[in-house]
Amino acid sequence: MPAYKAPLRDLHFVLNELIQVQDVIGKLPGYEEATEDIFASYLEAAAQFCENEVAPLNRSGDEAGCQFDPSTHSVTTPEGFRDAYRQYCELGFTALDCDPAYGGLGMPRTLAFPVMEMLCSANVAWSMYPGLSHGAYAAIHAHGTTEQKDTYLPHLVDGSWTGTMCLTEPHCGTDLGLLKSRAEPNGDGSYAITGTKIFISAGEHDLADNIIHLVLARLPDAPKDVKGISLFIVPKFLADGSRNAMHCGSLEHKMGIKANATAVLNFDGAKGFLIGEANRGLACMFTMMNAARLGCGMQGLGLGEASYQGALAYARERLQMRALNAPHSPDKPADPIIVHPDVRRMLLTQKAYTEAGRALTALLALQLDIEEKHPDPETRQDAADLVALLTPVAKAFMTDNGYEATNLGMQVFGGHGFIREWGMEQLVRDCRISQIYEGTNGIQAIDLLGRKVLLDQGQRLRKFTRLIHLFCKEHAENSQLKPFTEPLAALLKDVGDVTMHIGMAAMRDRDEAGAAASDYLRLIGHLTYAWLWARMAQTAAARLASDEDGFYQAKIETARFYITKLFPEVHTLIARIKAGAGPLMTLKEEHFF
Template sequence: MPAYHAPLRDFDFVLNELFNVQQTLKTLPGYEDMDSETLASYLEAAATFCENELQPLNRLGDEQGCQFDPTDHSVTTPEGFAAAYRQYCELGFPALDCDPQYGGLGMPKILAFPAMEMLCSSNVAWSMYPGLSHGAYAAIHAHGTAEQKNHYLPKLVDGSYTGTMCLTEPHCGTDLGLLKTKAEPNGDGSFAITGTKIFISAGEHDMADNIVHLVLARLPDAPKDVKGISLFIVPKYHDDGSRNEVFCGSLEHKMGIRANATAVLNFEGARGYLLGEPNKGLSCMFTMMNAARLGCGMQGLGLGEASYQGALAYAKERLQMRALNGAKAPDKAADPIIVHPDVRRMLLSQKAYTEAGRALTTFLALQLDIEEKHPDAEARKTAADLVALLTPVAKAFMTDNGFAGTNMGMQVLGGHGYIREWGMEQLVRDCRIAQIYEGTNGIQALDLLARKVLADQGQKLRQFSSLIQQFCKEAQARAELAEFVGPLTQLMKDVGEVSVKIGMAAMQDKDEVGAAATDYLRLIGHLTYAWLWARMAAVSLDHEDDFHKGKIATARFYFAKLLPETQGLLAQLKNGAKPLMKDADLALL
């Protein structure tokens, strides 16, 4: 299994050099005294836990998986998982960015996000247990009554309760308007929940005292489709310790994340409690879903980082053939494969996508902190708009790149990459699901183009573009940045033009949006990464050490070898829907 070392130096660069988060935190009530030493100490503690406790369990968890006992509907997690979770709770990590009113530590998101990345890199299947719990915390915190908050949040914050989100049913996934689970009033303010939910991550396990399921269901006489869905809190155990009528029916047999209990849950008149308003459940659940989508992006990022570390270490040691321009290690039987251009292409692609993804998640974390804490309403709205625009990009672009990166990491190892004990193939399998769940990447692309760009006539996109324009304007005075600013400026212009073209075409044919969405999201992803790499290069040009020189070299690689993908994307977007729809009818008979 490849060793994992938390990229603390890069976290420091992104937090303190690229975004200078201290300057922003000083403007946010409650974070004014948050200094870099405090942030660093928490990140170091998270790194120690992930490197020494979680990562050694990763392969074991994949091999053992979770065990289901149909006699009592119980699930046993792999050896060491429950003990690691207890240690995680003792260290206070579930409480990191939670409300102090409910026992939280009140730390900013710009600390919680790097910690989440490290969890994903070291053991993504394990990370999903506390990750889903945090989503349940967020939904109850945002939409619960005072009684619900006081009852559930302290337990979710201290980790004694975990949480789930129960949306999918056997006949409906993305189209939740088809949902059939029923919620019948019991007459005492509670509801009897009946139905079956599938693909429920962390749906049953032995790691916590209780599991709080957040369940979408329909009230009697509720409107049809998504307008008639409500959200309910359904605990596994009642307050008196008796079992609620919700049971695990089976566990899915999966390609990856085998150590996470992906359960079929049967609700057999289980007692539940309405969360939020009747028939407004989907909007409440989106609080959890948006957090989960950022978490999926973090999975792509974290697994990409783990794969890059394993591939880089192997490439420096593995001897095969000689460099094309002559021996680089003449004292050895062959040269290390890192001298070969194609191996470097794969490693640099991994590095470029991973480090840009880290910058993006930090930027989004900072916007979330601003949205929550900033005293100025306009600043909060701007931050919220940026998060709304870039959340589908973070989910889809980062997981696509993460899967591509883990594939490249396996390829660097050649035949050994295909062999289980090297650990690289597990990273590929674990990463693949991130492109599918929490809304497939195709759904994310539709969300970006239809809802976040076209629905408001490009307002959110213009806000984001203004940040890029501001950087380009400031950077024009530095001739050494021209190699980055020129392509970035042109791409921003191209994005504006193609966005208008798609919007005009969609007025005549709605299929134009669906046909363009995936390519469009990838185009916006590259625009975002190009902006971030240009910024990272600008910061690094002021330094002469190897770390910063490496940043500049990676930025040049990104602009030279990865950004040109946008030219193909623009060409595909300009060709419209006709080759997919009208022209392809016979092809798909």
């Protein structure tokens, strides 16, 4: 597989031309120094780090994996990981979008998200170590006491400590109401945490001096179900330097992301400290979980990009058969496979999903910056509502598409794609978990339809669809954009109709919502991508006069491919939604032979 090359040209297009990031963040207090030049310098530095430091460790890390020593309960990461992590910290990337009050650089998320994408493309297993730490930083920053912030945030910001989130137990994953981990008061303001957590990404390793675990557990008098869960800070090493009463019991043997230490953690009366209100731990943890869900979407995007780069390079070099109309390379024994329509179908599917995903993450990053910094409360709320609505879409739609993209990349290689030395099958294996963890994609679909659409009678959805309606209305007379705006406007009406249909059906039978959820999320995903592709086509068309390298023409052609070849899936999705729950629920359980 060829070396990873950061897609800086497309990143600059999305940031500076599509969402025009400087026009927005330049007016947000605290981001005055985040100029276009600053963006460019950080993106270039991140690109060099990803291309030269972490990407070369991707295959070797997968081959070696993490090594667990049961005698010391310690974990050794693959060779080169520690040095790369140290360099990452020295470059300041752990501090990039963190609060300057704790040593952060105070940069916007619209800069941090592209850096995250590049890391995921270069080495997704490595990227999870700083990624989980940033989630712990965000949770403590949002919900911690002044003392907790002063104690933990400076170390998380400079990277000398890392963090995790500890939710899942052997008997409960999605249903956290079944959680059994206990927290007994010690009488000095701390708590003794007892229980076992599994599937803990970056749960034990040798990259940093300390690991700060955020652990969900129950107080003795806690209510049952999720209303009785509290969140605790449980450091691997306590303030006096002593080892806390918790240890790594083992590492999971996994299909992918083998270079990330997915640990079983045993807490044996470990000292923990309540963060946030008692019995309100899940609400605190959602600060971290929502960030992690966007991070999962970024994994689908990053791995899809890496697979596309590998498949494109191979398709240009691999000679097989002749083009159907006439030889493309008559001086060679066969033509490169990129001339064949079906290979182009696969490459364009990868390209279309990846570039739309990049646009979506930039849009969401900008909304997060607006939500945090904008002086107008109504504007902040609108941004928060858009992020809430589209977070499950970003997590599920982007990871489903990323997995399809990595599979297609492997397919372009044919039999060579199935062989480990080419690196394409690793991308498939690494991407598969992104559809499962941080809430399976089925859970994301239920969250979108149940909590984000039906629960508020579609208020968030209407805010979003109004943006699309206004775009279609503004460009209704633009003949160049009609191939994009007309199907988009038609789907906009269909989404309104099908949402009403589901809502009415679910009032009679709640299974109707559950049966429709996954198809509905994909429908909203296509609505989102079609809008973004229409916007990208409009942006590119306005710049064709300066199109020296064909970049803008390629944007328009990719938009046309998306709207004609991928977007029509919406008709199948609507038909499946309207088929209802009957085909799923009428078969008796005992008849599943």
